[in-house]
Amino acid sequence: MTICIRKYPYRLVIVVLTFFLVSWMMLFIKTGPVSRTTTSRYVQIGDDDSISTLNQPGFIPLINNRKLDGALQQNIPNVTFNTNKNGKHERNSPYKVYVYDLPPKFNVNLSDCVKKVDGCFHLDEKMFGMGSRLLRRDSQFSYRNTHQFSLEVILHHKILHSRYRTMNPKHADIFYIPFYPGLACFCRSFQKSSFDLDLLHKELWHYLTEKWPFFEMREPHAMALGKIEREHWSQRCGILKGNKYANRIQFIGIEEEYKTAYRSYFERNGQHVLVAPYPSYGHFIEGEEAHRNDFTKGAKYDRNVFVLMAASSRASHEVRKILQDQLTRTSKSYNTYVNTEEQYDGVWYVTPECGQNNAAWEQGTELFTVEWMRHSVFCLQPPGDSPTRKSFYDSVTAHCIPVIFLPEKARVKYPFQRLLNYSEFTVNFGLETFLLEKPDIVDLLRKIPEDYVIQLQNNLLNVSKRLQYSYPSNIDSDDAFQMILDELGAIYKLQV
C-alpha cells in the first residue's frame, strides 16, 4: 500500500483534496440550521423527592422499590419505533444514519419471544432494552438487570433517539439494520422447529436487496451482533456463515473471533467486527448533577477487598481453576461477609448462573456482584469459554481495576483501542506465562506500587463512562454508543 502511494503522489493529493471538498460540501448541504433547542425537551430525572432522598452513600438496595422505578420511568418519553414526525428537525451531527423500519418480526417480536421463554431476559422497551428493574440508584449511576446479550436492543433504541438519525434515506451516510440476530438465535433454541431462522435470514436479505436500493448500491450498512462472533457463524445461528450479504455489513459486536484459522475457515478474513462493550449492569444517568457523596466519584471508596473474582463455579478455562484454588470461596453477600469473615486478600464470590437458583436472581444477584466489586481494588477477569467477558465491564463501572490474561501470541480486541489505552487502566498478565508459572495472584498484585495503583484507579474513573451505555437513551452522552458512532465515522471516513 505504501509503495503504491509513493509511486503516485500527485494522484493521492488530488484524491484527498477531492475527498475533503466533497465531504465539506455534503456537510454544508446536509446540516442546515443547527437546532440545539431540543435540550429543553430533555427530561431532568431526579426532580422527584423520592429519588433525591436516596442520594446517600452506602448500600441502599432498591429492589422492589416500585415507587422509585415508577418515578424514573414517568419522566422518560415513550419509545416509538415507527415515527416519521421529526424529519424537519434533525439535529446537528457529523454524519447521518438512516434506520430501516423493519417489520416487527425482525426485532420487537424477537425480544418478546425471548422474554417469554427465558426468565433471564428483561428487555423492556420502555427501559431501552437495559433491564426492567432498577436495582439501585445513586445520583449519577443506576444499576439494572441488564442482560449481557442485549446489545442489539440497546443500540437500536440509542440510534432511534440519536441526533445522528435522519428520517430521509437520501441524506444518510450509513444505514442501520435493526435486526436482532442474537435474540433470534435464542428464540430459535426455545421454539425449536416452529421457528425457521434460515427463512428469517432470507427474508432479511430480501428486504435489504428489494425494498430499498441502498444495499445493492453498496452504501455503508451497520448492524449489531448481540452474541460473540463465533456463535453467529455456528450451525444454530449462522447469519455470518458463508454469506455474501453479511460481508457487506459492518457488524458491531461484543467479541471478534481472535483465532485466524477460524476466521479464514468461515470466510471472515479481512472482515472486522467493531468491538463494543458488553452491556453492564451499571448505567450512567445523563442529565444529572454529580452528588457530593456519589460513590462513583471516589475510586478510593472504602475498598477493603484486595483481589476479587466474581465468577460461577464452572471452571470453563484452566486459568480459572488455578485462580479458584488460590482464593477464598464464598457465596455470601459482601455485607454478610464483612460481619462474619476475616480474609480480604483474595475472595472468589461464586455467582449463580442465570437459570439456576432463581431465588437468588429474584433477590437481585446482579447487585451483589456490583457490591463486591465496589469494595475491591482488583477484579480478576479470566477468560472462560471465550477470551472476553461481560464482568470486565461491570468492574469498569464499579471502578475496580480489571485484571486480564491476554494470550501472548494472538490479538484479542477490546473496544475502541484506537482511542483508549488499556494499559492505563487495566493490568494484564500474559496467559501462557501465567498458566506455566501459576504464580500466586495476590502476591503478584501486591508487588504493584501503591502510587501506580492509584494512577490506574484514576484513569479508570476517567474512562469508565465510555465503556457503558448511558441511561436513558434519549439524551446525548459521551458513552460507549458515542464511541461506536465515532468509530463508524472513522471506518467510513465521515469525520474530517
Ligand SMILES: *[C@@H]1O[C@H](CO)[C@@H](O)[C@H](O)[C@H]1NC(C)=O
Ligand atoms: C406513555 O405511555 C403511557 C401508556 O402506555 C401513557 O400513560 C403515558 O402518558 C405516555 N407518556 C408520554 C410522555 O407520552
Ligand SMILES: *[C@@H]1O[C@H](CO)[C@@H](O)[C@H](O)[C@H]1NC(C)=O
Ligand atoms: C409480531 O407481533 C405482533 C404483535 O404481537 C403480532 O401481531 C404479529 O403476528 C407478530 N408477527 C410474527 C411474524 O410473529
Ligand SMILES: *[C@@H]1O[C@H](CO)[C@@H](O)[C@H](O)[C@H]1NC(C)=O
Ligand atoms: C499506553 O500506556 C502505557 C502505560 O502508561 C504506555 O507505556 C504506552 O506507551 C501507551 N501506549 C500508547 C500507544 O500511547
Ligand SMILES: *[C@@H]1O[C@H](CO)[C@@H](O)[C@H](O)[C@H]1NC(C)=O
Ligand atoms: C481523561 O480523559 C480525557 C479525554 O480522553 C483526557 O483528555 C484527559 O487527559 C484524561 N485525564 C486523565 C487524568 O487521564
